[in-house]
Amino acid sequence: MSADTNQSIIQSDIHHVFHSWSVQNQLNPLAFKTGKGCVLIDYDGKEYLDFSSQLVNTNVGHQHPKVIEGIIQQAQELCTISPAHANKARGLAAQKILEVAPKGFKKIFFTNAGADAIENAIRMARLFTGRRKVLSAYRSYHGNTGAAISATGDTRRFNNEYAQDHVHFFGPYLYRSEFWSSTEQEECERALHHLRRIVECENPANIACILLESIPGTAGVFVPPKGYVQGVRQLCDEFGIMLILDEVMVGFGRTGKWFAQEHYEGVTPDLITFAKGVNSGYIPVGGVIISDAISQYFDDKYFPGGLTYSGHPLAMASIVANITAMQEEKMVENAEKMGEILAIGLKKLVQKHAIIGEVRGIGLFWAIELVSNPEQKTKFTLAEMNKVKQLCLDNGLLPFIAENRIHVAPPLIVTEAQIHQALAIYDTVLSQMA
Template identity: 55%
Template sequence: MTTAETTYGLASQLVGAGLTGADLDAEVLRSDHDNVFHSWSAQNHLPDSVIAGGEGARLWNHAGDQFLDFTSQLVNVNIGYQHPAVVEAIREQASQLTTIAPATANRTRATAARKILDHVPDTFSKVFFTNAGADANENAMRLARQVTGRDKIISRYRSYHGNTGSAVVATGDWRRIPNEFARGHVHVFGPYLYRSEFYAQTEAEECERSLRHLEHVILAEGVDTVAAVLLETVPGTAGIMVPPPGYLAGVREICDHHGIIMICDEVMAGFGRTGSWFAFQQHGVVPDLVTFAKGVNSGYVPAGGVIISDAVARHFDETVFPGGLTYSGHPLAMAAIVATVTAMEEEGIVDNAATVGSEVIGPRLTALTEDPVTSPVVGEVRGSGVFWAVELVADRDTREPLPAERMSAIRRRCLEQGLLVTVAGNRIHVVPPCIITAEEAEQGLDILVAAIAAEAGEDN
């Protein structure tokens, strides 16, 4: 039997072979639920959506139903679906060299590192490539511990840093608790004025008191035991909470004073999501380490990494770094990075995210808080670029979160009208691809506003 005949025989056994349209969607869904173990899920309660293809900011199923994407999947498809330059770069790299060990020098990997370093301050000199964001944070923590000789990592309760051993323990939300097997992790509360832990009435008070809280925890834990402060520059999964003016600068000052490494987790916020290449650039600070993944190549091929300051990198000139990954700097992922960053540069994609955010998404969402129809259920709107959250409440005075079943109703109404949105707790995250046009953003917001208005009307 020839290779072609073997391939054809295998293809005929693929899920849904011979089926089309809605029948194919149904068969794909059945096979998926029968055979795939899904993350963060009870396996008897899985999603019922099938995606067959996409382009730009839109997706569709086999039946031809189209959806405008306000999710960017897991907030990673910054450059949109099927960008031709990135697809071609992966294809070209695959035809030349599909894989190579990390210890071998490779032109595509070196180019990818240089493209990334071109968009950060010149205090950074090296990039350590990983497979995703979780192991980027794992290795950033390892770098900090090796450099300082200290053990503890301080991170925030309202955070998500990934699902590997230390990253999930550095995470602050509920997923940490059944996975707490790593040592040396301490959590603090960060600024969140809408639900302040510090009885603050203003952003300035919230900033000052959260910084005081952080320093007190460092002192209580023992300065000489703390290796790093790890924080999402803009917490994403926890609620897209843009830090108040002065907060990140205050963290930088505290770290400098105590000889602590400052790590900014930009896995979700980086590469245009907030309207700048990296979110920390909007706050006048420079961390020691920056972790990234997601938007660096829009998830076309899994990739992540740590951008390392020269001071940290030099520590390992004659000292072996005790870490590595089989697929670190994988050529296909690197080709996707080079093509993605190049397209973002040449097509003004970061500027587009900033403009659509400031001129369309921000104003439309902020108006929800004043609209007499929607305001009864809209507690707060916050964000920048194409990184926004609408926090919904059952009572604006008590700020009681809108119940899960009502959040699901909003999501369902959006889906019925062809809009994909992310519901996280009592929040709707508005996080479309950075390439979304103003017209597409307006279209999606029309659907979302109508869905929120309909739910607000349930109280009347």
């Protein structure tokens, strides 16, 4: 039997696997054999520094021994069980999540991923309020199932809009302001005014929830201006609307806090959705963190939702091991510390390269927005971004490319030396592009 190579694995994949978000005859995937920490290794032995965390989920890095061991131990005891039965691993996982979650939350509903977490959070909000409409931002991504993709604002929803009662609004984004703002304060005030008008025009009595990514991720890493999320919370309170914060991408340490919503003083949502970083993507899992009020509502009312693999033992064990490893190794604290170093380095790149329109972010969650004309803010084309990606790969860095941006999101265990290595590669790539 011949040895596996990058080409043999890629050819087998292309011939037999139907890929998501793709034109099938234009596929050109990479092939990775293994990884360790912040590094991935392909079948030809080449190493890549992973500054994408895949889809911003491998928070503890690749092949973390404690998480692998947790999965193995659970597999040896009990691989699977119906969600109707009490499950020791599920109870422990819920306790670990609530241990690091904000106060005011009582129970966890487990799902298979982030998209169905969104589905069930919307379901809970609609049942609790007796209302139907869901408001969410144009610049957002919430998943590719029925209500989740309709709640999504970006163009991927266009061929998938089958769910009803979804309304979109513009969130704050000063660099390309929809509100002719010149300061963060103006952007915040005008975005909140815009949202209030949407609520009024849609009739508050019809609106079940406002769904927000705590920090919009795939859409561009938009850290909300000071006071914005507080303003949304106040608007929800005024009209009896549930606030759902989507922490799928930014939860579990990504921003230097356990949850990104902790950056917004005084804000407690009604529901929090999570996935990705809760177990670093080692096994598919997601869920909804449910406030006391909504949890108590269903104490004597039927909840019409469920999943065959809700609280799957192997996924639950990976959650327990993942959060435990993060606590023991102080990964959230490292994300905050390394994030400060990363921020300084990225801002230096802005000063050096005119093709950087803006860098923005927090913790280990950043975006470099590339423009061919800084005055006009003309976005890099797809062809230019494909070249950026290839140059990063040629230099041994695996990037996360979205539209005209490089998203910078290494695992939370990243070292200062690895950050400087990545910054040097970005510098080289941007110099070649210029």
